[in-house]
Amino acid sequence: MTTNVCIIGGGVSGVGAWWCLSQPNQPGYEWNVTLLHNAASLGGHAWTVPVPFKGQTVNVDTGVQFYAPLLYRNIDAILARQEFSKVLTQPYDGLKVGCGFPRAAGAMQNWGNMPDYGATDTTKAPGSPFALYSPAMWADAVTFQDAVDASVLGGLSQTLDPYFAANAAKYQDLATFQNMFLASYLSIINGYGATLTDQVTFGDLLPLFGSLGSGSPWPGLARFTEPSQGFTRFVDGASSFVEAMAASAAQNKPGATVTYNADVTAVYPEDQAAVVEWTDGTGSHSQSFDKVIITTDMQATSSMLAAKGTAWSSLYEKYICPLATQLLPGYCMVHTDSSVLSPDLAEGEETVQFTAYYAGDDTQPGDYNLFLTYTTYLQGNIHSECDADGLYLTMYGYVPEGVPQPVRPSNPCNAGPITQYPSKIPAQDTVLFQEYWTHGMWLPQFMLAEKRAMHMAQGPGNINYQGQSPYPIYFAGNNLTADSLEHAFLSGAIIADYAFAAPLPVIDNIPAALMYELFKEEFMFPTGTSTGADTPDVSARQAEILLHALTSPT
Ligand SMILES: Cc1cc2nc3c(=O)[nH]c(=O)nc-3n(C[C@H](O)[C@H](O)[C@H](O)COP(=O)(O)OP(=O)(O)OC[C@H]3O[C@@H](n4cnc5c(N)ncnc54)[C@H](O)[C@@H]3O)c2cc1C
Numbered sequence: 001m002t003t004n005v006c007i008i009g010g011g012v013s014g015v016g017a018w019w020c021l022s023q024p025n026q027p028g029y030e031w032n033v034t035l036l037h038n039a040a041s042l043g044g045h046a047w048t049v050p051v052p053f054k055g056q057t058v059n060v061d062t063g064v065q066f067y068a069p070l071l072y073r074n075i076d077a078i079l080a081r082q083e084f085s086k087v088l089t090q091p092y093d094g095l096k097v098g099c100g101f102p103r104a105a106g107a108m109q110n111w112g113n114m115p116d117y118g119a120t121d122t123t124k125a126p127g128s129p130f131a132l133y134s135p136a137m138w139a140d141a142v143t144f145q146d147a148v149d150a151s152v153l154g155g156l157s158q159t160l161d162p163y164f165a166a167n168a169a170k171y172q173d174l175a176t177f178q179n180m181f182l183a184s185y186l187s188i189i190n191g192y193g194a195t196l197t198d199q200v201t202f203g204d205l206l207p208l209f210g211s212l213g214s215g216s217p218w219p220g221l222a223r224f225t226e227p228s229q230g231f232t233r234f235v236d237g238a239s240s241f242v243e244a245m246a247a248s249a250a251q252n253k254p255g256a257t258v259t260y261n262a263d264v265t266a267v268y269p270e271d272q273a274a275v276v277e278w279t280d281g282t283g284s285h286s287q288s289f290d291k292v293i294i295t296t297d298m299q300a301t302s303s304m305l306a307a308k309g310t311a312w313s314s315l316y317e318k319y320i321c322p323l324a325t326q327l328l329p330g331y332c333m334v335h336t337d338s339s340v341l342s343p344d345l346a347e348g349e350e351t352v353q354f355t356a357y358y359a360g361d362d363t364q365p366g367d368y369n370l371f372l373t374y375t376t377y378l379q380g381n382i383h384s385e386c387d388a389d390g391l392y393l394t395m396y397g398y399v400p401e402g403v404p405q406p407v408r409p410s411n412p413c414n415a416g417p418i419t420q421y422p423s424k425i426p427a428q429d430t431v432l433f434q435e436y437w438t439h440g441m442w443l444p445q446f447m448l449a450e451k452r453a454m455h456m457a458q459g460p461g462n463i464n465y466q467g468q469s470p471y472p473i474y475f476a477g478n479n480l481t482a483d484s485l486e487h488a489f490l491s492g493a494i495i496a497d498y499a500f501a502a503p504l505p506v507i508d509n510i511p512a513a514l515m516y517e518l519f520k521e522e523f524m525f526p527t528g529t530s531t532g533a534d535t536p537d538v539s540a541r542q543a544e545i546l547l548h549a550l551t552s553p554t
Pocket of ligand 1: 008009011012013036037038039043044045046062063064065066067262263264265295296297300332395437439477478479482483484485488
């Protein structure tokens with residue numbers, strides 16, 4: 001009986017796969033798990049950094065900031081289980097967005113999506129401190145919000161560009177609305193620095209920004225016209241969730257091996273098994289496993305698979321490189337430099353501040369270069385459990401000038417050198433932590449064709465595809481679903497089912513199960529006649545299922 005599985009990566013997808021395999025009296029339980037993770041603690045992009053500040057420790061989340069229980073039905077169902085009772089969560093209903101832009105003809109150009117900033121004051125006139133909430137801007141925001149809400153009745157697969165082309169007459173100042181208002185929201189959900197109005201559909205927007213009306217089971221989460229509601233934060237940081245999942249798995253089935261600071265350098269098939277090579281504090285290791293699950297981002301994955309053997313060039317390269325090359329770079333800094341805030345928003349009312357102020361460029365729409373904008377989370381407004389006033393997390397959708405060249409494992413997918421761009425960055429002596437990352441996008445539709453094609457690179461499982469990989473190597477991770485805590489967990493759970501017949505532990509929760517089925521059938525293991533080469537528009541189906549899930553009792 002073969003029973004040894006190696007899981008590479010200790011983020012929520014890797015730990016989630018382990019947790020699924022550990023469920024007592026279920027298929028998968030017989031497998032002995034070895035988890036290799038290249039950091040000192042679990043979490044991955046659910047990474048909480050303990051930052052010493054004002055004589056205390058502030059747990060700053062550098063990846064997962066919030067989750068929405070209404071949307072993240074698996075995470076919500078998992079957290080309801082007794083073994084997760086120590087994971088402290090806190091509703092965060094005051095998620096407020098503020099945006100600052102370069103001045104135009106000396107006038108301030110900024111706004112905040114909250115009553116304090118006049119967001120509901122339809123008489124706001126140009127020249128007032130939050131001048132972009134002019135009557136025209138307000139009217140256009142309402143028009144767009146209404147269109148998003150109405151898409152529940154049809155038009156989910158329509159992308160934004162044709163919608164605006166067909167409905168320009170309904171807007172009082174469409175260009176300003178698009179450049180100054182919509183761009184900031186879309187930039188945040190598109191991985192910073194891009195609007196992608198040619199790709200984003202109403203089906204993408206509906207779950208997050210739409211509503212069935214106040215008082216309904218779905219009042220809306222991140223509305224364009226009011227402060228957000230329905231978000232939750234992890235009081236001790238998002239890592240506490242991943243750590244609780246690992247503790248639960250270890251308790252369910254003692255004996256798993258977890259190796260921290262283990263840098264996996266090579267994975268290759270050999271005979272009927274797969275060999276994993278890694279280095280850690282004790283030296284270099286090589287071990288053969290019956291199955292291997294790789295949950296790292298596709299750039300790291302490509303480095304491991306290309307290091308040895310011929311399977312990379314004969315099989316994996318054509319599936320993995322198209323994903324790896326589309327990942328976006330990012331950089332975050334935890335710091336105390338208030339000068340990165342937009343001066344006109346220095347009151348600090350916001351939770352998250354989109355700053356275009358330092359990206360002035362009069363050749364661009366709105367007089368700023370969207371790509372060079374950045375986003376700052378004001379920790380003082382997030383942490384009610386401690387005094388974090390004056391502590392900031394700033395995120396760039398690129399690598400700004402002046403930070404050290406980030407270390408990135410060499411990858412064979414020709415992603416090219418990392419470009420640094422001139423930008424406003426915190427003074428170095430105020431920086432308490434900084435990190436480089438690559439990531440996908442929150443929108444599941446992003447890289448859909450490439451995600452769907454990956455089923456041919458997956459080893460044998462409970463669905464068969466002609467010509468698929470014969471090797472016992474499997475892939476999970478957010479790059480195969482979408483960039484969120486929920487979607488990353490789903491990817492690991494789907495592999496636990498596909499390769500080990502381990503059922504989803506929260507399968508009794510109908511909305512959670514619907515989400516799981518969606519991502520299994522439409523993303524990771526397409527069924528029926530479409531198996532990846534074609535790219536159906538799944539955003540409409542996804543929105544419909546989400547809507548059903550959002551309005552279903554658990
Ligand atoms: C800046 C940012 C903000 C985000 N905000 C949110 C949010 O608010 N809400 C939300 O739901 N989601 C958010 N996300 C998305 C979410 O964090 C991720 O989708 C999710 O955490 C990814 O989990 P994963 O397990 O798939 O990958 P990862 O968390 O990346 O886990 C993979 C792990 O593999 C490890 N690894 C890499 N190479 C090796 C190697 N060679 N050997 C061993 N281990 C290796 C990595 O260190 C990493 O820990 C955000 C992401 C980012 C980057």
